[in-house]
Amino acid sequence: MEGRRGAADVQRNGENKKQHEAKKEQDEKKEEDISNNNNRDDQYSSSSSPRGVLESTRLGSSDLDNSSISSSDDRSSSFASSPSGELNQGVYWKNIFDQIKRRSMRRLSSIPLLGYEMILPKNIRRILSKNRSAEEEANDSDDIPKPSWRNFSYGELVEATDNFSPDKLIGQGGHADVYKGRLSDGQVVAVKKITKQEKNDEDKVDDFLSELGIIAHINHPNAAKLIGYSADGGLYLVLQYLHHGSLGSLIHGSDERLDWDIRYKVAAGIAEGLLYLHRECPKRIIHRDITASNILLTKDYEPQISDFGLAKWLPEKWVHHVVSPIEGTFGYMAPEYFMHGIVNEKTDVFAFGVLLLELITGRRAVDSYRKSLVLWAKPLLQKNNIKEIADPRLGDVYDVVEMKRAMFTALCCLHHLPDIRPNMKKVVQLLRGENAPVEMKQRSMGGRALMFSDEYTSTHYIQDLNRHMELVME
Numbered sequence: 001m002e003g004r005r006g007a008a009d010v011q012r013n014g015e016n017k018k019q020h021e022a023k024k025e026q027d028e029k030k031e032e033d034i035s036n037n038n039n040r041d042d043q044y045s046s047s048s049s050p051r052g053v054l055e056s057t058r059l060g061s062s063d064l065d066n067s068s069i070s071s072s073d074d075r076s077s078s079f080a081s082s083p084s085g086e087l088n089q090g091v092y093w094k095n096i097f098d099q100i101k102r103r104s105m106r107r108l109s110s111i112p113l114l115g116y117e118m119i120l121p122k123n124i125r126r127i128l129s130k131n132r133s134a135e136e137e138a139n140d141s142d143d144i145p146k147p148s149w150r151n152f153s154y155g156e157l158v159e160a161t162d163n164f165s166p167d168k169l170i171g172q173g174g175h176a177d178v179y180k181g182r183l184s185d186g187q188v189v190a191v192k193k194i195t196k197q198e199k200n201d202e203d204k205v206d207d208f209l210s211e212l213g214i215i216a217h218i219n220h221p222n223a224a225k226l227i228g229y230s231a232d233g234g235l236y237l238v239l240q241y242l243h244h245g246s247l248g249s250l251i252h253g254s255d256e257r258l259d260w261d262i263r264y265k266v267a268a269g270i271a272e273g274l275l276y277l278h279r280e281c282p283k284r285i286i287h288r289d290i291t292a293s294n295i296l297l298t299k300d301y302e303p304q305i306s307d308f309g310l311a312k313w314l315p316e317k318w319v320h321h322v323v324s325p326i327e328g329t330f331g332y333m334a335p336e337y338f339m340h341g342i343v344n345e346k347t348d349v350f351a352f353g354v355l356l357l358e359l360i361t362g363r364r365a366v367d368s369y370r371k372s373l374v375l376w377a378k379p380l381l382q383k384n385n386i387k388e389i390a391d392p393r394l395g396d397v398y399d400v401v402e403m404k405r406a407m408f409t410a411l412c413c414l415h416h417l418p419d420i421r422p423n424m425k426k427v428v429q430l431l432r433g434e435n436a437p438v439e440m441k442q443r444s445m446g447g448r449a450l451m452f453s454d455e456y457t458s459t460h461y462i463q464d465l466n467r468h469m470e471l472v473m474e
């Protein structure tokens, strides 16, 4: 299967879109605020050693007001605060979450076989209903339809998937087996059965609640759609079935050419989806594992961002998270992330740049000799060498203007300094051709590091990658 969480190696249409367009305008101001906020990254990077960053204190939600700089990788933080970031509600949420976990695990250990069935559905319903009420409050002003999730019984899933028949297995990730199923009402779904064999029950439940909490929270044409869940006889997510499977298998798993117009549509859709996650949904979500295997395609080749297993909520007042362990997929990780564990929107922007490169070149993020696509492509991007970089399978059948836009956008997204990378709003504009590259250059340079006389050469990137590999091997 495509793109396992290499960390794995390393540690491993229409209406909705219009509504989102309108909402984007309202978010202009919010964007400025966040940009200002992000500037604090500079102060931080210059005054803290990488070790200091990695050893940052574990913050509880009661520290929210003082935690504009970083947080630890506390899984419960996904549930620890209200969308409005109000302190009291944050503490309340953290307590609820801790209680649920304690109770679940007590019962799980005493009644191992019945634990999930007896406790989890109730807890999950409670969490989801709380999440939904908070979300409904935040969404009072817009018309985005409210989703309704179902709690499936094991029997229903067995029936839908012919008893999890191998014939129905459509995907296997590092942490899940995915089956195609048909519900009793005829709806075709994907049933994601969480495996995570390497994890204990408590961590599995934590991860499941975290992924479920995030996926239940999002609502966008370019992000995975949750239909329901089950904690009966295991942990399951029931998702909308996507006809074409993963972008990874389409672009790398077949000799058939994926036409340029589809590639460009996919790039634009992923950019829209990421913009939504970062700026438009009630909570800022960083995906952390944007890869070709985590982009799924509908019958019409509309892309959806899937697999929120590593996603993190970035509270309004936080500039970024600092996480440990560093998980993600080798070849897509931004330097500041794999070196220092720093996670913010720009982590996803870098990974999006790598995805753009895959669409442009048809090459994998890391080839069979573990060579990085970024290293190979950057000099060609800088020279604007279309002939050398474009997927030979495309021949001359591509729109040159779009190809140039995609190349320029990839170059910007792959800048080693996160602050110089464009945010997703800018990326969407660049891909639409709404902003001339010159303007982009002037704005982002702003008297600071030069985009094209990047002092952070390939040599530095190789050094960082090698150091990263050493750390992983230690």
Ligand SMILES: Nc1ncnc2c1ncn2[C@@H]1O[C@H](COP(=O)(O)OP(=O)(O)OP(=O)(O)O)[C@@H](O)[C@H]1O
Pocket (backbone or CB within 6 Å): 002, 003, 004, 005, 170, 171, 172, 173, 174, 175, 176, 177, 178, 190, 192, 239, 240, 241, 242, 243, 245, 246, 293, 294, 296, 306, 307, 309
């Ligand atoms: N909704 C869906 N419709 C069709 N195919 C799907 C769907 N969800 C997942 N798949 C297939 O299953 C594969 C694995 O799914 P997914 O990436 O969610 O698993 P995972 O174990 O969380 O992966 P990872 O190793 O990245 O953590 C996908 O690459 C895709 O081929």
